[in-house]
Amino acid sequence: MAVRKHSRQRDALLNALADRTDHPSAETLYQELREVEPKISLGTVYRNLALLVENGEILKLTGGDDKSHYDGNIKPHDHFWCRSCGKLTDIFHEDFEMTFKNFNGRIESHQTLYTGICDECIKAE
Amino acid sequence: MAVRKHSRQRDALLNALADRTDHPSAETLYQELREVEPKISLGTVYRNLALLVENGEILKLTGGDDKSHYDGNIKPHDHFWCRSCGKLTDIFHEDFEMTFKNFNGRIESHQTLYTGICDECIKAE
DNA sequence: ACAAGAAACAGTAACGATTCCTATTATTGA
DNA sequence: TCAATAATAGGAATCGTTACTGTTTCTTGT
Numbered sequence: 001m002a003v004r005k006h007s008r009q010r011d012a013l014l015n016a017l018a019d020r021t022d023h024p025s026a027e028t029l030y031q032e033l034r035e036v037e038p039k040i041s042l043g044t045v046y047r048n049l050a051l052l053v054e055n056g057e058i059l060k061l062t063g064g065d066d067k068s069h070y071d072g073n074i075k076p077h078d079h080f081w082c083r084s085c086g087k088l089t090d091i092f093h094e095d096f097e098m099t100f101k102n103f104n105g106r107i108e109s110h111q112t113l114y115t116g117i118c119d120e121c122i123k124a125e
Numbered sequence: 126m127a128v129r130k131h132s133r134q135r136d137a138l139l140n141a142l143a144d145r146t147d148h149p150s151a152e153t154l155y156q157e158l159r160e161v162e163p164k165i166s167l168g169t170v171y172r173n174l175a176l177l178v179e180n181g182e183i184l185k186l187t188g189g190d191d192k193s194h195y196d197g198n199i200k201p202h203d204h205f206w207c208r209s210c211g212k213l214t215d216i217f218h219e220d221f222e223m224t225f226k227n228f229n230g231r232i233e234s235h236q237t238l239y240t241g242i243c244d245e246c247i248k249a250e
Numbered sequence: 251a252c253a254a255g256a257a258a259c260a261g262t263a264a265c266g267a268t269t270c271c272t273a274t275t276a277t278t279g280a
Numbered sequence: 281t282c283a284a285t286a287a288t289a290g291g292a293a294t295c296g297t298t299a300c301t302g303t304t305t306c307t308t309g310t
Contacts, residue, residue: 002256002257003256003257003306003307003308004257005256005257005258005305005306005307006258006305006306006307007257007258007259007305007306008305009258009259010258025296026296026297027296039259039260040259040260041259041260041261041262042260042261042297043259043260043261043262043297043298043299043300044258044259044260046296046297046298047258047259047298048258050298062187062188062189063187063188064187066267066268066295066296067295067296067297068296068297080230080232082230105205105207105242105244105247106242106247117230117231119230122230122231127285127286128278128279128285128286129286130276130277130278130285130286130287131276131277131278131287132276132277132286132287132288133276134287134288135287150267151267151268152266152267164288164289165288165289166288166289166290166291167268167289167290168268168269168270168271168288168289168290168291169287169288169289171267171268171269172269172287172288173287191266191267191296191297192266192267192268193267193268
């Protein structure tokens with residue numbers, strides 16, 4: 001894969017992930033993209049999601065349910081998963097310092113998943 | 126499933142997860158348990174893992190690779206995944222305070238996944 | 251503009267982790 | 281010891297994801 005070529009489908013995917021705070025799965029993105037790119041295939045969605053993740057243009061989130069979710073916001077932030085409704089929402093925090101003792105690896109990124117019950121579900125209980 | 130019955134297999138599973146700091150997958154646990162419970166089935170491993178997680182006796186970890194990993198240590202702590210060797214190691218931290226603004230949900234647990242290169246792999250590079 | 255080479259594609263088959271199903275076995279309380 | 285039923289073994293089914301194949305599209309040099 002020497003030279004990366006431009007692709008309409010990848011543009012549409014990146015565009016579909018911009019300016020939204022939900023965290024769609026590959027299948028959800030596939031369904032949405034079919035409206036603008038009717039012939040797009042699920043394999044193309046997966047391949048381009050992987051390319052964009054590798055490129056640091058989007059984030060892949062795991063945990064909560066069994067599938068991966070994708071985030072167009074690459075600013076470091078955490079996520080909260082409601083085990084009641086399954087919704088995945090953003091949690092931002094500033095001035096966050098962490099200290100490790102006896103840790104000599106190199107941390108390139110971290111991802112925090114909070115689990116519990118969200119605002120709406122508490123009200124609905 | 127009104128009354129929970131005792132089971133040799135579930136005991137063996139819980140025992141297999143005690144006092145270890147690696148984070149085996151269901152398949153790994155299955156292979157190990159076959160030595161003490163030769164007739165155990167993979168379905169039994171999965172069902173009991175789910176029961177133990179639901180019961181708060183073990184933790185289910187996701188992220189890193191595509192499978193779930195299980196942790197017998199339920200003391201809150203984070204994990205570090207080396208994307209080079211795939212190893213999942215514990216990261217403990219004390220006096221850890223987090224402040225949330227405008228967050229009204231109820232957090233019952235959180236899980237942090239750090240990604241990067243571990244000690245050993247840095248040396249091996 | 252054009253043609254060649256390669257990346258990306260659509261469509262579909264294959265894969266692997268997990269869940270579900272069914273007949274059988276083990277645990278429990280009487 | 282017996283009846284009720286939770287739990288099991290074994291295997292089929294499911295589902296998210298990846299791999300494969302022949303075709304299309306993008307890029308680059310002419």
